[in-house]
Each structure stands twice: as structure tokens, then as C-alpha cells.
Amino acid sequence: MTDHPGPPGTGDPPEETHRRPVRPYVITRGRSQPTRNTLRPETLLIATDPDRRLPPSAAVEQRRFLDVCRGLLSLSEAAEALRLPISVAAVVASDLVDAGHLTLRSNPPSSASDPTLLRALLDGLRRL
Amino acid sequence: MVSADSDLPSPAPSPAEPRRPAYVDDAVTRSAKLLVAGSFGVGKTTFISSVSEIRPLCTEAPMTTLSIGTDRLDGLDGKRTTTVAMDFGRITLLPRTAPPIVLYLFGTPGQQRFWNVWQGHGLASGAAGALVLVDTRRLGDSFEVLDQLETRVPDLPIAVAVNVFPDSPPHALATVHRKLDLLPHTPITSCVATRRDSSRDALVTLVEHALARSLEGGAS
Helix, strand or coil, X not given: CCCCCXXXXXXXXXXXXXXXXXXXXXXXXXXXXXXXXXXCCCCEEEECCCCCCCCCCCCHHHXXXXXXXXXXXXXXXXXXXXXXXXXXXXXXXXXHHHCCCEEEECCCCCCCCCHHHHHHHHHHHHCC | CCCCCCCCCCCCCCCCCCCCCCCECCCCXXXXXXXXXXXXXXXXXXXXXXXXXXXXXXXXXEECCCCCCCCCCCCCCCCCCEEEEEEEEEEEECCCCCCCEEEXXXXXXXXXXXXXXXXXXXXXXXXXXXXXXXXXXXHHHHHHHHHHHHHHCCCCCEEEEEECCCCCCCCCHHHHHHHCCCCCCCCEEEECCCCHHHHHHHHHHHHHHHHHHHHCCCCC
């Protein structure tokens, strides 16, 4: 499998990286995967401290992302507000979480079938 | 056409300043997710619009897999790089015995070629269930969506809602259940996706089923 080299230093890229528009991956410095896999479209995010400044080296997308996340918002909504593909937004958010600028208000893992959650959803829906 | 569906990719957004979004109530401590699946034009966007507290949004996700096969509505054939629209909506729920929960609804076309995108974005994982909208005027369009859900996420609770259009022929739900070859326990209901209370009731049917499945041990 030497006829299919990826860009230097990226190992074996998934086939979908071919012909991908370039610009969003400049934002993510070439990465297509966030450093954590707990970020989902519905994951709630909020700036840890809206007054805390990013370092001067921070990318403009990181600044914008943090600015949009002054209030509680899901990853999908932040991506849409910034007009970023959700996969790109996940990478930007992940970096901000790692650096302590962004906080996840996340769900316990594997909670989607938790009867307590489902009962609460049901009650909430019936009260709409 | 009462129920428009905007699975079409929207025009490329202009590079502008970020919109100021409508924030989630700060009392919300957790989110949940349901999928609203169905073939093109079945009314997913209409359904989501009718119950969502925010304008349904379209996040463009890059789709770089070659479009294999044809899709008569989207005009994507032959393009190697395109985007796929992901409609979603939001409902803040106020259960009496639990803190507020924000429920997200994600519209998913469900055709095979979209699944790599959805799975890559964690769309299906963590969902509490999927509501499959069907149109009795073109039931055959729903088979692929149901097949994909049953194959890719076999543990995901599914309910089917017949979206009733003004010119839909009358069908007994039991007949539709049989024609779609649904599993015996899969509930089927009907709804008018333009009506909020009707869409809400369809979601109740789905979550009731998810709860029943959960209490019986989660086995399908």
C-alpha cells in the first residue's frame, strides 16, 4: 500500500480526506478528529469564564467560538452560528476544552436509555 | 404541497459575522437527542419546525463520499465534494420531577450514503430514539431508511409516524405496519407534521416506546 501516501506526517488518512475543501482544515491545522470523542452535536458548551482572554497565538476561529459560547449552547448551534461544518467545530471546541476555556455540560455516558432520563423526557413532552 | 422539506443543500452561506444565537436556559443541566428520520420530502423539516423553539437550522457538514446512485431532488450526482444539510430543532422541557432538559431533534435523510457522515459526527450515538416519518403515497421510499436504522443502530428504539397529507389515501395503521414489515413491537402512529400538538404526540409515542424497551432490558 505504497501507492497511496497521505500528506507527510499524517499517517494513513481516511479516504474521505481526498478532495475535501481545504480551508476548514487550515482552521483545524490539518486534523479531522477532535482530541476527545465526547463531543456530539447535542453536547452543551459554555465559556468557562467569558472574561478570560485567549493567548495572542489563538486562531480567530477559537476567538469566535468562545465568543459565541458566552451562553449555553450545543455544538450544533455553535457550528451553525459560526457557519462551520460540525466536524470542524468539534475540533475547535475540543482544543478550547483542553485549554480550559470551554466547559462541557455533558451527559453521563450511555445515558440515552436511562429510564430516569426517558421518564423526564416523557413528562416534559406531555407538558408542552 | 403542504409539507415542504428542505433536505436540499442550502446555498453557500456568505462569510459574515457569527449570528448571535438563542442561548439555552442556564438552568438546563443535560441534553438529549432524538432523530427524525425519513426519505426526502416526507416532512422532516416541517415536523421539526412545528415543535422547535428555535428556527430550524442547517449545519452544513462536508460530504465527500462519491454520490452513488441518484437522488432525484438534490442534483448532487457526479459531484465529489458537497455538503449535506442537517436540520435540527430544540425543545426545552420542564419535567416536574427533574431539572430542565434540552431536547434536540435532528433530521436525518437516512439513505445509505448519508450514514458515514452522520456516524462520523456522532449523530446516531447517544440518541434516545428515532422517529421515522413515512408518506403512504410513497411507502417504498421508507424501506431504505428503516433498513439503515435497523442495520446500523439496531439497539436504537424506533417508532413510525405516518405524516398525513391532505391527499394521502386513508390507510389503516395496521396495514402500513405490515407493509413496512416492521418488527412486532415497533409502534406506529399518525401525525400532521404541520401541527405542533400532533408532532408532540408522535414524539411521546416514541419516548414511551423507548422507556418500555429500557425497562424490559433494552433488548430489541
